[in-house]
Amino acid sequence: MDHEKEYNDHFFTWKMPVYLCWGDHDVLIPMQTCRAIMNRYGIAEGQLHIFLEAAHAVNVEKPDEFVEYIRRIAVDRTTIINK
Secondary structure, eight states: TTTHHHHHHOOOOOOOOOOOETTOOOOSSSSSHHHHHHHHTTGGGGGGGTTTTTTTTTHHHSSSHHHHHHHHHHHHOOOOOOO
C-alpha cells in the first residue's frame, strides 16, 4: 500500500465511536490489517462486523446485511445516548 507508512506514522484520535465493517475475503485490505487497526486504537470486538463471503465493498456485495448492521448501530447508539 503506497500510503501505509504515512498512516502508520500518524495516530488518529476519534471523538466518536468507531465501527469496522470487513469482508472476510478482502484481499485489498486483509483481515490482519483490520486486527492491527483494532489493536492500535483499542476498538472492541463488538464494534467489528465481519461479512462472510464478501471482499472489499461489503456495502455493494451484501447491501441488505450492511444496512441492517448500520441500523443496529444507530439504534444502539440512540438508546445509549437517551439513557
